[in-house]
Amino acid sequence: DPAEGPAGGLRFPTGFGWGAATSAYQIEGATKEDGRGESIWDTFSRTPGRTRNGDTGDVAADHYHRYAEDLDLMRDLGLRSYRFSISWPRIQADGTGAPNQRGLDFYRRLADGLHERGISPMATLFHWDLPQALQDIGGWESRDVAHRFADYADAVFRALGDRIPVWLTINEPKTVVQNGYLEGHHAPGRQDPDAAYLVAHHLQLAHGLAVRALRATGGTGRIGPAFNLHPCYPADDTPAAAEAARLYDGYENRLYLDSALKGSYPADVLADLGPGSRMARGIRDGDLELISAPVDLVAVQYYTPIYVTADGGTTRRWPTSEAQWQQIYPDGMYDILTRVTRDYGPVPLTITENGLPTPDVLADDGTVDDAGRVSFLREHLAAVHRAISDGVPLESYHVWSLLDNFEWAEGYDQRWGLIYVDYPTQRRVPKRSAHWYRQVIAANAL
Ligand code: GBH
Numbered sequence: 001d002p003a004e005g006p007a008g009g010l011r012f013p014t015g016f017g018w019g020a021a022t023s024a025y026q027i028e029g030a031t032k033e034d035g036r037g038e039s040i041w042d043t044f045s046r047t048p049g050r051t052r053n054g055d056t057g058d059v060a061a062d063h064y065h066r067y068a069e070d071l072d073l074m075r076d077l078g079l080r081s082y083r084f085s086i087s088w089p090r091i092q093a094d095g096t097g098a099p100n101q102r103g104l105d106f107y108r109r110l111a112d113g114l115h116e117r118g119i120s121p122m123a124t125l126f127h128w129d130l131p132q133a134l135q136d137i138g139g140w141e142s143r144d145v146a147h148r149f150a151d152y153a154d155a156v157f158r159a160l161g162d163r164i165p166v167w168l169t170i171n172e173p174k175t176v177v178q179n180g181y182l183e184g185h186h187a188p189g190r191q192d193p194d195a196a197y198l199v200a201h202h203l204q205l206a207h208g209l210a211v212r213a214l215r216a217t218g219g220t221g222r223i224g225p226a227f228n229l230h231p232c233y234p235a236d237d238t239p240a241a242a243e244a245a246r247l248y249d250g251y252e253n254r255l256y257l258d259s260a261l262k263g264s265y266p267a268d269v270l271a272d273l274g275p276g277s278r279m280a281r282g283i284r285d286g287d288l289e290l291i292s293a294p295v296d297l298v299a300v301q302y303y304t305p306i307y308v309t310a311d312g313g314t315t316r317r318w319p320t321s322e323a324q325w326q327q328i329y330p331d332g333m334y335d336i337l338t339r340v341t342r343d344y345g346p347v348p349l350t351i352t353e354n355g356l357p358t359p360d361v362l363a364d365d366g367t368v369d370d371a372g373r374v375s376f377l378r379e380h381l382a383a384v385h386r387a388i389s390d391g392v393p394l395e396s397y398h399v400w401s402l403l404d405n406f407e408w409a410e411g412y413d414q415r416w417g418l419i420y421v422d423y424p425t426q427r428r429v430p431k432r433s434a435h436w437y438r439q440v441i442a443a444n445a446l
Contacts, residue, residue, distance in 0.1 A: 010446040011444060012385065012444050014444070017081040017120065017350070017395055018079060018081065018437075018441040019081030019082060019083055019122070019396055019397060020077070020079055020398055020399045020400075020402035021398040021402065022084050022085070022401055022405065023127035023128070023405075024085045024086060025041045025127065025128065025129040026057065026060060026127075026405040027060050027061040027063040027402075027406070028057070028060060028063045028064040029058060030062070031057060031058050033064065034090070034100070035090070035093055036087065036090045036100075037089035037090075037093025037095075037132070037133065038133075039088070039089045039129035039132055040132055040139070040187040040188050041129050042056070042057070042132065043132050043187065044186070044187035044188065044189055045187075051409050051411045052410050052413055053411050053412075060405060060406045061404065061405050061421045061423075061426070064106065067109070067113065070403065071110075071113040071117060072117075073402075074117065074119055075118075076430070077430075077437060077438050078441040080118075080119060080396070081120045081122055082114055082119050082120070082121060082402070083122040083123075083124065083352050083398045084123060084124070085124035086123055086124070086125055086156060088152055089129060089131045091104060091152060092131060093131070094131055095131030095133050095134035095148050096151070099152075099155040099156070104156070104160065107123070107160055111160060111163040112163065121163065121165070121166075122168065122352070122396075123164045123166070124168040124169075124226060125152070125156065125169055125170070125210060126170045126171060126206075128176065128180075128186070130145075130187075134148060139188055140176065140203055140206075141195050141198055141199055141202070142202070143202055143282065145206070146205040146206035146209055147209065149206040150206065150209035153210040153214070154213040154216075154217070157213060157214050157217045157219060157221070161214075161217055161219040162219075165220075165222065166223070166296075167221055167222070168225065168299050168352065169211065169223065169224070170203050170207050170226065171226050172228045173227070174200075174227065174228060174252065174255075175228060176199060176203060177203070180199070181193075181196035182196045185409045194277060197277060197279035198277075198278040200256075201279050201283060204291045205287055205290060207225050207260065208290035209290060211295060212290065212293055215293075222297055224295040224296055224298050224299055224350075225260050225295065225299065226352050227253075227257065227298070228301040228302070229257075229301070230253065230302075230303075230305060230306045231335045231336050232245045232253070234307075235308055235310075235314075235317075236310070238310055241310045244308045244309065244312045246268070247268055248308045248312070248314075250268045252306065254266040254269065257344055259288065259291050260292055261292065261298070261344040261347070263289065263292035264288060296348070297347060297395070298340065300336065300340060301352055301353035301354070302332065302351065302354050303326050303354065303355075304325060304326045305317075305318070305329045317329075321357055321358075321376075322356075322414055323356070323410075326356060328376065330380045330383045331383060333380050333384060334383040334384075334386050334387050337351075337387040337392045337394065338387055338390060341393065346393060349392060349394045350396045351396070351397045351398060352398050353400035354398075354400060355376070355401060356372070356376045358370045358373050360420055362422055368431040368432065369432050370431045370432050370433045371432060373432075374432060374433050374436045377436070377437065378446060385446065399437065401417050402417060403417040403418075403421055403428070404417035404419070404420055404421040417431070418431060418434040419434055
């Protein structure tokens, strides 16, 4: 049981998995090397007007070449867990067929380097970089792509299953649905609600098929989904706002949680979409059983609450960060963790992302003072501690992000890292928050 730590601090459970997270396209660069194929994010970011300043992931934080230095930085932080993603187009250039050994070797070296430094690898199979060749045959609107994903996952499990203890299937299916297919700010840049929810179903199906593929290998690895969850609060105390918040919660949270963990889609969302929707027509007998194949853990990513008005719109209650979509509300972390355990427990949880962007500058004395990130992390970790004390079976926590990186449509302007990246030189500078986090990890207490 966590108790008071030294000097009245908050002690975390022994062995708590202090971590940090990244994703392949956001840090690796080297987009044309070692047989990597094109992904939809190559296409999207190279299309004029799609990303801030026309930024692409071609170089990013050059992690593909600098991973050894980055591993040493992780060791210096004292990380116990590192969450990264595997680039599908490095493993299968066009999304099918025999795996590319040079791609697999990169992740083998990375995993070995983590083990050598006492850091546990946690690998996400899909963090949005779909092979472009699969987009060309319909992308996630095509049911076949879910099966292609299972084949890719199977190849990765067989090659790396002996050294990756924890797998996450799809990073934030909701973001693909909402940003890729509703708003169009992310690849593939569509604005088609009917397609969006069919995509949701196929992403969930892909998750279930990957879980089945892992079990079929007979390995010891654990696996689960990675959902970005948003507590949805009524903006006022009218019954209409409460009702609107309930439906909003269906689209933001229950669509994914209920299907994966209860084997059903939420009735209110299905009714709202209507029986003629492409999603409704795309659900086949047996799909929900596949989607709800038992998992070993559930990964939660928390950034912001949502306040829903009576007309189904949203409003803000708390100060926003540099990301206009993010309101800073640490209690939302407590609310979402306790809710998942109450409604879907007692499955083990991990937090695989939590963080904020700050206007960091490298000072003349070589330091980066991101005081805002330190307060943010301290307050959110206090909420995490409270949730653990109240019985949430949380095993680890990962800051988004280890390094400054390519923030999708926002390009390199937003800096989310514990470690500053000076892009012209690729020099890494641990920020004040990194020094603070190192002490938290060492003390196992806040
Ligand atoms: C996570 O998404 C991602 O997993 C990670 O890759 C990312 O770097 C990190 O958060 C920080 O953003 O432009 O108004 O349409 C968090 C969920 C979904 C939040 C997309 C921002 C875009 C809002 N994100 N959303 S908008």
